[in-house]
Amino acid sequence: MAELTDRVRAFARERDWDRFHTPKNLAMALAGEVGELLAELQWLTPEQSAAVMTDEELGPRVRAEIGDVTIYLTRLADVLGIDLVQAALDKLEDSGRRYTVEAAHGSVKKLPADHPPGA
Amino acid sequence: MAELTDRVRAFARERDWDRFHTPKNLAMALAGEVGELLAELQWLTPEQSAAVMTDEELGPRVRAEIGDVTIYLTRLADVLGIDLVQAALDKLEDSGRRYTVEAAHGSVKKLPADHPPGA
Protein backbone atom coordinates (compact mmCIF):
# COMPACT_ATOMS: atom_id res chain seq x y z
CA MET A 1 0.00 0.00 0.00
CA ALA A 2 2.80 2.41 0.92
CA GLU A 3 4.55 1.43 -2.30
CA LEU A 4 1.41 2.17 -4.29
CA THR A 5 1.06 5.57 -2.64
CA ASP A 6 4.67 6.37 -3.56
CA ARG A 7 4.28 5.16 -7.11
CA VAL A 8 1.11 7.14 -7.72
CA ARG A 9 2.69 10.25 -6.20
CA ALA A 10 5.75 9.91 -8.44
CA PHE A 11 3.53 9.30 -11.46
CA ALA A 12 1.73 12.60 -10.87
CA ARG A 13 4.89 14.53 -10.07
CA GLU A 14 6.77 13.38 -13.17
CA ARG A 15 3.90 14.62 -15.33
CA ASP A 16 3.56 17.90 -13.43
CA TRP A 17 0.00 17.01 -12.49
CA ASP A 18 0.23 18.10 -8.83
CA ARG A 19 -1.58 21.36 -9.47
CA PHE A 20 -4.59 19.49 -10.91
CA HIS A 21 -4.73 17.17 -7.92
CA THR A 22 -6.83 19.11 -5.44
CA PRO A 23 -9.05 16.94 -3.20
CA LYS A 24 -12.07 18.28 -5.07
CA ASN A 25 -10.72 17.35 -8.50
CA LEU A 26 -9.51 13.96 -7.32
CA ALA A 27 -12.89 13.16 -5.76
CA MET A 28 -14.49 13.92 -9.13
CA ALA A 29 -11.97 11.72 -10.91
CA LEU A 30 -12.64 8.95 -8.41
CA ALA A 31 -16.38 9.25 -9.07
CA GLY A 32 -15.74 9.19 -12.81
CA GLU A 33 -13.83 5.92 -12.52
CA VAL A 34 -16.51 4.41 -10.29
CA GLY A 35 -18.98 5.40 -13.02
CA GLU A 36 -16.94 3.40 -15.56
CA LEU A 37 -16.99 0.43 -13.18
CA LEU A 38 -20.79 0.69 -12.84
CA ALA A 39 -21.08 0.83 -16.63
CA GLU A 40 -19.38 -2.57 -16.89
CA LEU A 41 -21.84 -4.15 -14.46
CA GLN A 42 -25.06 -2.25 -15.11
CA TRP A 43 -26.88 -4.67 -17.43
CA LEU A 44 -25.73 -7.86 -15.74
CA THR A 45 -28.02 -9.95 -13.58
CA PRO A 46 -26.80 -10.49 -10.01
CA GLU A 47 -25.72 -13.98 -11.06
CA GLN A 48 -23.82 -12.72 -14.10
CA SER A 49 -22.12 -10.10 -11.97
CA ALA A 50 -21.01 -12.79 -9.52
CA ALA A 51 -19.31 -14.65 -12.39
CA VAL A 52 -17.94 -11.61 -14.19
CA MET A 53 -14.28 -12.45 -13.56
CA THR A 54 -14.65 -15.70 -15.52
CA ASP A 55 -15.69 -13.75 -18.61
CA GLU A 56 -12.57 -13.32 -20.71
CA GLU A 57 -13.69 -9.99 -22.10
CA LEU A 58 -15.37 -8.40 -19.09
CA GLY A 59 -13.06 -9.79 -16.39
CA PRO A 60 -9.94 -7.85 -17.40
CA ARG A 61 -11.98 -4.70 -17.92
CA VAL A 62 -13.51 -4.90 -14.45
CA ARG A 63 -10.04 -5.49 -12.99
CA ALA A 64 -8.67 -2.46 -14.84
CA GLU A 65 -11.52 -0.28 -13.57
CA ILE A 66 -10.92 -1.48 -10.01
CA GLY A 67 -7.28 -0.52 -10.56
CA ASP A 68 -8.24 2.97 -11.69
CA VAL A 69 -10.57 3.47 -8.73
CA THR A 70 -7.82 2.35 -6.35
CA ILE A 71 -5.27 4.69 -7.97
CA TYR A 72 -7.46 7.76 -7.50
CA LEU A 73 -8.54 6.76 -4.01
CA THR A 74 -4.89 6.26 -3.03
CA ARG A 75 -3.93 9.60 -4.53
CA LEU A 76 -6.81 11.40 -2.83
CA ALA A 77 -5.91 9.93 0.56
CA ASP A 78 -2.26 10.90 0.03
CA VAL A 79 -3.15 14.48 -0.82
CA LEU A 80 -5.44 14.67 2.23
CA GLY A 81 -2.81 13.10 4.49
CA ILE A 82 -5.13 10.22 5.37
CA ASP A 83 -3.99 6.64 6.00
CA LEU A 84 -6.48 4.76 3.84
CA VAL A 85 -6.35 1.44 5.66
CA GLN A 86 -6.49 3.04 9.10
CA ALA A 87 -9.45 5.21 8.08
CA ALA A 88 -11.27 2.08 6.93
CA LEU A 89 -10.42 0.13 10.09
CA ASP A 90 -11.62 3.01 12.26
CA LYS A 91 -14.85 3.30 10.29
CA LEU A 92 -15.40 -0.43 10.49
CA GLU A 93 -15.06 -0.32 14.25
CA ASP A 94 -17.49 2.57 14.38
CA SER A 95 -19.98 0.71 12.16
CA GLY A 96 -19.61 -2.38 14.34
CA ARG A 97 -20.90 -0.40 17.30
CA ARG A 98 -23.89 0.87 15.36
CA TYR A 99 -24.75 -2.28 13.42
CA THR A 100 -24.37 -4.86 16.15
CA VAL A 101 -24.29 -8.48 15.04
CA GLU A 102 -27.57 -9.12 16.85
CA ALA A 103 -29.51 -6.19 15.44
CA ALA A 104 -28.14 -6.30 11.91
CA HIS A 105 -28.26 -10.05 11.34
CA GLY A 106 -29.54 -10.69 7.83
CA SER A 107 -30.77 -7.14 7.39
CA VAL A 108 -28.98 -4.29 5.63
CA LYS A 109 -31.57 -1.75 6.62
CA LYS A 110 -29.95 1.55 7.34
CA LEU A 111 -30.06 2.82 10.88
CA PRO A 112 -30.98 6.43 11.61
CA ALA A 113 -27.54 6.98 13.09
CA ASP A 114 -25.99 6.26 9.70
CA HIS A 115 -26.78 9.84 8.79
CA PRO A 116 -26.16 11.88 11.90
CA PRO A 117 -27.19 15.52 11.78
CA GLY A 118 -25.09 17.41 9.31
CA ALA A 119 -23.51 14.31 7.81
CA MET B 1 -4.46 -4.36 3.54
CA ALA B 2 -4.82 -8.12 3.99
CA GLU B 3 -5.99 -7.49 7.56
CA LEU B 4 -8.57 -5.02 6.31
CA THR B 5 -9.85 -7.52 3.75
CA ASP B 6 -10.21 -10.14 6.48
CA ARG B 7 -11.91 -7.76 8.88
CA VAL B 8 -14.42 -6.56 6.28
CA ARG B 9 -15.14 -10.15 5.24
CA ALA B 10 -15.75 -11.17 8.86
CA PHE B 11 -17.93 -8.12 9.42
CA ALA B 12 -20.20 -9.16 6.53
CA ARG B 13 -20.23 -12.82 7.47
CA GLU B 14 -21.15 -12.20 11.11
CA ARG B 15 -24.16 -10.18 9.98
CA ASP B 16 -25.16 -12.69 7.30
CA TRP B 17 -24.74 -10.07 4.60
CA ASP B 18 -22.89 -12.30 2.12
CA ARG B 19 -25.99 -12.81 0.00
CA PHE B 20 -26.39 -9.04 -0.46
CA HIS B 21 -22.76 -8.67 -1.48
CA THR B 22 -22.86 -9.39 -5.21
CA PRO B 23 -20.35 -7.38 -7.28
CA LYS B 24 -23.24 -5.42 -8.75
CA ASN B 25 -24.66 -4.44 -5.35
CA LEU B 26 -21.25 -3.63 -3.92
CA ALA B 27 -20.39 -1.43 -6.89
CA MET B 28 -23.60 0.50 -6.24
CA ALA B 29 -22.76 0.82 -2.54
CA LEU B 30 -19.27 2.03 -3.49
CA ALA B 31 -20.80 4.66 -5.76
CA GLY B 32 -23.19 5.70 -3.01
CA GLU B 33 -20.30 6.28 -0.61
CA VAL B 34 -18.34 8.20 -3.24
CA GLY B 35 -21.47 10.33 -3.65
CA GLU B 36 -21.38 11.14 0.07
CA LEU B 37 -17.72 12.10 -0.27
CA LEU B 38 -18.53 14.41 -3.18
CA ALA B 39 -21.30 15.99 -1.13
CA GLU B 40 -18.76 17.02 1.52
CA LEU B 41 -16.57 18.73 -1.08
CA GLN B 42 -19.08 20.03 -3.63
CA TRP B 43 -19.43 23.67 -2.53
CA LEU B 44 -15.80 24.20 -1.54
CA THR B 45 -13.40 26.22 -3.64
CA PRO B 46 -10.28 24.35 -4.79
CA GLU B 47 -8.36 26.16 -2.05
CA GLN B 48 -10.89 25.26 0.63
CA SER B 49 -10.84 21.64 -0.50
CA ALA B 50 -7.04 21.60 -0.20
CA ALA B 51 -7.35 22.69 3.45
CA VAL B 52 -10.37 20.55 4.31
CA MET B 53 -8.52 18.32 6.80
CA THR B 54 -7.73 21.33 8.98
CA ASP B 55 -11.45 22.04 9.41
CA GLU B 56 -12.47 20.44 12.68
CA GLU B 57 -15.97 19.69 11.48
CA LEU B 58 -15.37 18.71 7.85
CA GLY B 59 -12.04 16.94 8.35
CA PRO B 60 -13.33 14.00 10.37
CA ARG B 61 -16.33 13.66 8.06
CA VAL B 62 -14.14 13.49 4.96
CA ARG B 63 -11.93 10.91 6.69
CA ALA B 64 -14.99 8.82 7.60
CA GLU B 65 -16.26 8.93 4.01
CA ILE B 66 -12.84 7.89 2.72
CA GLY B 67 -13.04 5.03 5.19
CA ASP B 68 -16.44 3.96 3.88
CA VAL B 69 -15.28 4.11 0.26
CA THR B 70 -12.24 2.00 1.14
CA ILE B 71 -14.38 -0.56 2.98
CA TYR B 72 -16.67 -1.14 0.00
CA LEU B 73 -13.81 -1.14 -2.50
CA THR B 74 -11.96 -3.70 -0.39
CA ARG B 75 -15.07 -5.84 -0.10
CA LEU B 76 -15.78 -5.63 -3.82
CA ALA B 77 -12.23 -6.64 -4.71
CA ASP B 78 -12.42 -9.54 -2.23
CA VAL B 79 -15.68 -10.82 -3.71
CA LEU B 80 -14.23 -10.55 -7.23
CA GLY B 81 -10.98 -12.25 -6.19
CA ILE B 82 -8.92 -9.23 -7.21
CA ASP B 83 -5.78 -8.04 -5.43
CA LEU B 84 -6.55 -4.34 -5.09
CA VAL B 85 -2.99 -3.07 -4.84
CA GLN B 86 -1.73 -5.30 -7.65
CA ALA B 87 -4.61 -4.22 -9.92
CA ALA B 88 -3.67 -0.59 -9.26
CA LEU B 89 0.04 -1.18 -9.85
CA ASP B 90 -0.70 -2.98 -13.12
CA LYS B 91 -3.01 -0.18 -14.26
CA LEU B 92 -0.42 2.42 -13.32
CA GLU B 93 2.18 0.64 -15.45
CA ASP B 94 -0.27 0.48 -18.31
CA SER B 95 -1.10 4.20 -17.96
CA GLY B 96 2.62 5.00 -17.86
CA ARG B 97 3.01 3.50 -21.30
CA ARG B 98 0.13 5.52 -22.69
CA TYR B 99 0.74 8.81 -20.89
CA THR B 100 4.49 9.09 -21.29
CA VAL B 101 6.23 11.71 -19.16
CA GLU B 102 7.17 13.64 -22.28
CA ALA B 103 3.76 13.73 -23.91
CA ALA B 104 1.69 14.22 -20.76
CA HIS B 105 3.83 16.84 -19.05
CA GLY B 106 1.56 19.47 -17.56
CA SER B 107 -1.47 18.28 -19.49
CA VAL B 108 -4.22 16.01 -18.28
CA LYS B 109 -5.89 15.82 -21.65
CA LYS B 110 -7.27 12.38 -22.25
CA LEU B 111 -5.72 10.28 -24.93
CA PRO B 112 -7.88 8.40 -27.40
CA ALA B 113 -6.50 5.11 -26.12
CA ASP B 114 -8.00 5.83 -22.70
CA HIS B 115 -11.27 4.58 -24.08
CA PRO B 116 -10.42 1.62 -26.30
CA PRO B 117 -13.26 0.14 -28.32
CA GLY B 118 -15.82 -1.44 -26.08
CA ALA B 119 -14.35 0.01 -22.91
Place this chain on the structure above:
Amino acid sequence: MAELTDRVRAFARERDWDRFHTPKNLAMALAGEVGELLAELQWLTPEQSAAVMTDEELGPRVRAEIGDVTIYLTRLADVLGIDLVQAALDKLEDSGRRYTVEAAHGSVKKLPADHPPGA
Protein backbone atom coordinates in the same frame (compact mmCIF):
# COMPACT_ATOMS: atom_id res chain seq x y z
CA MET C 1 -39.98 22.07 -17.65
CA ALA C 2 -39.56 25.82 -18.26
CA GLU C 3 -41.47 26.46 -15.04
CA LEU C 4 -39.18 24.11 -13.14
CA THR C 5 -36.10 25.86 -14.54
CA ASP C 6 -37.50 29.21 -13.41
CA ARG C 7 -38.44 27.94 -9.98
CA VAL C 8 -35.04 26.38 -9.36
CA ARG C 9 -33.31 29.55 -10.55
CA ALA C 10 -35.41 31.69 -8.23
CA PHE C 11 -34.78 29.28 -5.36
CA ALA C 12 -31.02 29.68 -5.78
CA ARG C 13 -31.17 33.44 -6.28
CA GLU C 14 -33.30 34.10 -3.20
CA ARG C 15 -30.75 32.26 -1.08
CA ASP C 16 -27.77 33.95 -2.74
CA TRP C 17 -26.45 30.59 -3.89
CA ASP C 18 -25.53 31.68 -7.44
CA ARG C 19 -21.85 31.97 -6.63
CA PHE C 20 -21.77 28.32 -5.46
CA HIS C 21 -23.48 27.15 -8.62
CA THR C 22 -20.60 26.69 -11.03
CA PRO C 23 -21.05 23.83 -13.52
CA LYS C 24 -18.32 21.94 -11.70
CA ASN C 25 -19.99 22.26 -8.29
CA LEU C 26 -23.43 21.45 -9.68
CA ALA C 27 -22.12 18.35 -11.44
CA MET C 28 -20.73 17.18 -8.10
CA ALA C 29 -24.05 17.89 -6.38
CA LEU C 30 -25.85 15.98 -9.12
CA ALA C 31 -23.51 13.02 -8.59
CA GLY C 32 -24.09 13.21 -4.85
CA GLU C 33 -27.86 12.98 -5.32
CA VAL C 34 -27.50 10.10 -7.77
CA GLY C 35 -25.41 8.42 -5.07
CA GLU C 36 -28.31 8.76 -2.63
CA LEU C 37 -30.63 7.25 -5.23
CA LEU C 38 -28.28 4.30 -5.71
CA ALA C 39 -28.15 3.83 -1.94
CA GLU C 40 -31.93 3.31 -1.87
CA LEU C 41 -31.73 0.58 -4.53
CA GLN C 42 -28.39 -1.06 -3.85
CA TRP C 43 -29.45 -4.09 -1.82
CA LEU C 44 -32.68 -4.80 -3.71
CA THR C 45 -33.01 -7.69 -6.13
CA PRO C 46 -33.98 -6.71 -9.68
CA GLU C 47 -37.53 -7.84 -8.86
CA GLN C 48 -37.67 -5.82 -5.65
CA SER C 49 -36.37 -2.76 -7.49
CA ALA C 50 -39.14 -3.15 -10.11
CA ALA C 51 -41.75 -3.03 -7.32
CA VAL C 52 -40.08 -0.34 -5.22
CA MET C 53 -42.82 2.25 -5.75
CA THR C 54 -45.36 -0.02 -4.09
CA ASP C 55 -43.29 -0.04 -0.90
CA GLU C 56 -44.79 2.61 1.36
CA GLU C 57 -41.48 3.42 2.97
CA LEU C 58 -39.09 3.18 0.01
CA GLY C 59 -41.43 4.54 -2.67
CA PRO C 60 -41.61 8.11 -1.39
CA ARG C 61 -37.89 8.13 -0.70
CA VAL C 62 -37.04 7.04 -4.24
CA ARG C 63 -39.43 9.68 -5.61
CA ALA C 64 -37.78 12.36 -3.45
CA GLU C 65 -34.31 11.33 -4.66
CA ILE C 66 -35.50 11.45 -8.28
CA GLY C 67 -36.78 14.94 -7.50
CA ASP C 68 -33.40 16.00 -6.12
CA VAL C 69 -31.55 14.60 -9.14
CA THR C 70 -33.92 16.44 -11.47
CA ILE C 71 -33.49 19.71 -9.57
CA TYR C 72 -29.70 19.67 -9.87
CA LEU C 73 -29.77 18.50 -13.49
CA THR C 74 -32.21 21.30 -14.35
CA ARG C 75 -30.05 23.84 -12.55
CA LEU C 76 -26.87 22.60 -14.24
CA ALA C 77 -28.45 22.80 -17.68
CA ASP C 78 -29.73 26.31 -16.92
CA VAL C 79 -26.30 27.51 -15.83
CA LEU C 80 -24.74 25.97 -18.94
CA GLY C 81 -27.42 27.44 -21.20
CA ILE C 82 -28.45 24.00 -22.42
CA ASP C 83 -32.02 22.99 -23.28
CA LEU C 84 -32.27 19.71 -21.37
CA VAL C 85 -35.00 18.10 -23.43
CA GLN C 86 -33.47 19.15 -26.75
CA ALA C 87 -30.06 17.85 -25.70
CA ALA C 88 -31.66 14.50 -24.88
CA LEU C 89 -33.62 14.35 -28.14
CA ASP C 90 -30.48 15.15 -30.13
CA LYS C 91 -28.49 12.50 -28.27
CA LEU C 92 -31.27 9.97 -28.81
CA GLU C 93 -31.21 10.62 -32.54
CA ASP C 94 -27.46 10.24 -32.54
CA SER C 95 -27.68 6.97 -30.60
CA GLY C 96 -30.35 5.73 -33.00
CA ARG C 97 -27.87 6.02 -35.83
CA ARG C 98 -25.21 4.10 -33.97
CA TYR C 99 -27.38 1.46 -32.32
CA THR C 100 -29.63 0.55 -35.22
CA VAL C 101 -32.70 -1.51 -34.39
CA GLU C 102 -31.33 -4.43 -36.36
CA ALA C 103 -27.87 -4.51 -34.83
CA ALA C 104 -28.87 -3.71 -31.26
CA HIS C 105 -31.91 -5.95 -30.97
CA GLY C 106 -31.87 -7.66 -27.60
CA SER C 107 -28.27 -6.72 -26.93
CA VAL C 108 -27.00 -3.80 -24.87
CA LYS C 109 -23.40 -4.44 -25.77
CA LYS C 110 -21.59 -1.17 -26.16
CA LEU C 111 -20.35 -0.25 -29.57
CA PRO C 112 -16.82 1.08 -30.08
CA ALA C 113 -18.25 4.34 -31.38
CA ASP C 114 -19.86 4.95 -27.99
CA HIS C 115 -16.49 6.16 -26.82
CA PRO C 116 -14.97 8.09 -29.68
CA PRO C 117 -11.39 9.27 -29.26
CA GLY C 118 -11.15 11.83 -26.53
CA ALA C 119 -14.70 11.28 -25.30
Place this chain on the structure above:
Amino acid sequence: MAELTDRVRAFARERDWDRFHTPKNLAMALAGEVGELLAELQWLTPEQSAAVMTDEELGPRVRAEIGDVTIYLTRLADVLGIDLVQAALDKLEDSGRRYTVEAAHGSVKKLPADHPPGA
Protein backbone atom coordinates in the same frame (compact mmCIF):
# COMPACT_ATOMS: atom_id res chain seq x y z
CA MET D 1 -40.95 16.26 -21.73
CA ALA D 2 -43.83 13.89 -22.50
CA GLU D 3 -42.51 13.56 -26.03
CA LEU D 4 -39.07 12.70 -24.71
CA THR D 5 -40.51 10.05 -22.42
CA ASP D 6 -42.35 8.49 -25.37
CA ARG D 7 -39.33 8.62 -27.63
CA VAL D 8 -37.05 7.00 -25.07
CA ARG D 9 -39.64 4.32 -24.35
CA ALA D 10 -39.99 3.54 -28.06
CA PHE D 11 -36.22 3.50 -28.45
CA ALA D 12 -35.92 0.81 -25.78
CA ARG D 13 -38.88 -1.21 -27.01
CA GLU D 14 -37.69 -1.33 -30.63
CA ARG D 15 -34.40 -2.75 -29.46
CA ASP D 16 -36.00 -5.21 -27.02
CA TRP D 17 -34.19 -3.59 -24.12
CA ASP D 18 -37.16 -3.53 -21.74
CA ARG D 19 -35.94 -6.54 -19.81
CA PHE D 20 -32.63 -4.80 -19.06
CA HIS D 21 -34.41 -1.69 -17.85
CA THR D 22 -35.09 -2.45 -14.20
CA PRO D 23 -34.94 0.58 -11.89
CA LYS D 24 -31.76 -0.82 -10.40
CA ASN D 25 -30.01 -1.19 -13.76
CA LEU D 26 -31.20 2.20 -14.97
CA ALA D 27 -29.99 3.90 -11.79
CA MET D 28 -26.57 2.38 -12.43
CA ALA D 29 -26.63 3.56 -16.04
CA LEU D 30 -27.62 7.03 -14.86
CA ALA D 31 -24.69 7.05 -12.45
CA GLY D 32 -22.37 5.88 -15.21
CA GLU D 33 -23.41 8.78 -17.43
CA VAL D 34 -23.03 11.26 -14.56
CA GLY D 35 -19.54 9.82 -14.14
CA GLU D 36 -18.76 10.66 -17.77
CA LEU D 37 -20.04 14.19 -17.19
CA LEU D 38 -17.80 14.57 -14.13
CA ALA D 39 -14.85 13.34 -16.18
CA GLU D 40 -15.33 16.22 -18.62
CA LEU D 41 -15.24 18.78 -15.81
CA GLN D 42 -12.87 17.24 -13.27
CA TRP D 43 -9.64 19.07 -14.09
CA LEU D 44 -11.19 22.44 -14.89
CA THR D 45 -10.94 25.39 -12.52
CA PRO D 46 -14.30 26.82 -11.40
CA GLU D 47 -13.76 29.64 -13.92
CA GLN D 48 -12.98 27.25 -16.76
CA SER D 49 -16.04 25.18 -15.91
CA ALA D 50 -18.21 28.33 -16.06
CA ALA D 51 -16.98 28.96 -19.61
CA VAL D 52 -17.01 25.35 -20.78
CA MET D 53 -19.79 25.84 -23.35
CA THR D 54 -17.65 28.35 -25.25
CA ASP D 55 -14.97 25.69 -25.78
CA GLU D 56 -15.58 24.25 -29.21
CA GLU D 57 -14.28 20.82 -28.23
CA LEU D 58 -15.58 20.48 -24.67
CA GLY D 59 -18.90 22.28 -25.14
CA PRO D 60 -20.52 19.72 -27.45
CA ARG D 61 -19.20 16.87 -25.31
CA VAL D 62 -20.70 18.34 -22.15
CA ARG D 63 -24.00 18.85 -23.97
CA ALA D 64 -23.97 15.26 -25.18
CA GLU D 65 -23.31 13.97 -21.65
CA ILE D 66 -26.15 16.12 -20.29
CA GLY D 67 -28.30 14.54 -23.00
CA ASP D 68 -27.32 11.03 -21.92
CA VAL D 69 -27.99 11.80 -18.26
CA THR D 70 -31.43 13.18 -19.17
CA ILE D 71 -32.26 10.14 -21.29
CA TYR D 72 -31.56 7.69 -18.48
CA LEU D 73 -33.28 9.84 -15.86
CA THR D 74 -36.35 10.11 -18.09
CA ARG D 75 -36.35 6.38 -18.69
CA LEU D 76 -35.93 5.61 -14.99
CA ALA D 77 -38.81 7.90 -14.04
CA ASP D 78 -40.99 6.32 -16.73
CA VAL D 79 -40.26 2.80 -15.50
CA LEU D 80 -41.01 3.86 -11.91
CA GLY D 81 -44.20 5.68 -12.95
CA ILE D 82 -42.91 8.97 -11.60
CA ASP D 83 -43.62 12.38 -13.13
CA LEU D 84 -40.12 13.83 -13.21
CA VAL D 85 -41.06 17.50 -13.20
CA GLN D 86 -43.72 17.08 -10.52
CA ALA D 87 -41.31 15.13 -8.32
CA ALA D 88 -38.82 17.98 -8.64
CA LEU D 89 -41.41 20.67 -7.93
CA ASP D 90 -42.61 18.78 -4.85
CA LYS D 91 -39.05 18.36 -3.61
CA LEU D 92 -38.32 22.02 -4.21
CA GLU D 93 -41.32 23.01 -2.13
CA ASP D 94 -40.20 20.67 0.60
CA SER D 95 -36.66 22.10 0.52
CA GLY D 96 -38.08 25.61 0.63
CA ARG D 97 -39.66 24.82 3.96
CA ARG D 98 -36.41 23.46 5.38
CA TYR D 99 -33.98 25.94 3.86
CA THR D 100 -35.87 29.15 4.46
CA VAL D 101 -34.60 32.23 2.64
CA GLU D 102 -33.66 33.83 5.93
CA ALA D 103 -31.75 30.92 7.40
CA ALA D 104 -30.05 29.76 4.21
CA HIS D 105 -29.04 33.13 2.80
CA GLY D 106 -25.52 32.84 1.41
CA SER D 107 -24.88 29.53 3.12
CA VAL D 108 -25.18 26.06 1.62
CA LYS D 109 -24.54 24.30 4.89
CA LYS D 110 -26.62 21.18 5.13
CA LEU D 111 -29.32 21.05 7.73
CA PRO D 112 -29.76 18.03 9.96
CA ALA D 113 -33.20 17.41 8.48
CA ASP D 114 -31.64 16.87 5.06
CA HIS D 115 -30.94 13.35 6.18
CA PRO D 116 -33.92 12.29 8.24
CA PRO D 117 -33.66 8.98 10.03
CA GLY D 118 -33.52 6.15 7.55
CA ALA D 119 -32.87 8.37 4.56
